[in-house]
Amino acid sequence: MASITKRGDSYLIRVSLGYDINGKKEYRSMTWKPSEGMTRKQIEKELHRQAVIFEENIKNGLQIGKGIRFAAFVEKWLEEYARKQLRSKTVAQYEALIPRINAAIGHKKMEEIQPHHLLSFYNNLSEKGIRLDTKYHFTGDFKATVKSYKLTFKALAEKAGISE
DSSP: OOEEEEETTEEEEEEEEEEOTTSOEEEEEEEEOOOTTOOHHHHHHHHHHHHHHHHHHHHTTOSOOTTOBHHHHHHHHIIIIIHHHSOHHHHHHHHHHHHHHHHHHTTSBGGGOOHHHHHHHHHHHTSTTTOOOOOOOOOSOHHHHHHHTTOOHHHHHHHHTSOO
């Protein structure tokens, strides 16, 4: 159950998460400020609605704790979700990308990350000399090589697991 405390013209909503390893009680909190012109009854009704929504989000893991850095969140996400739900190859590819992502936004707190941070990161990745992806080009006579193995392009694509 969420606890509600009035603080000036706003309200503090706190939800208990139980106890941590050291026996210290853990909380998540948010501040809600009523809109201008709301009656006392409207404020009370909306405040309880906000408290229920906040508590549900916390209990369902949709809202993370304040102050968590992106790098810590990614590690938690990899451990609790990715390694259990995704294929190992996908996880390996994500893990290969993490150092580059953490170098750009890993130091930021989750609530600080804004769309312009992501856009500047994407733009930085597309700069010459920054991209790490590689493209491979066949230098020999590709048609002759395929024919020497007595394969059609369709059969080769199927064996490679790619489209024609």
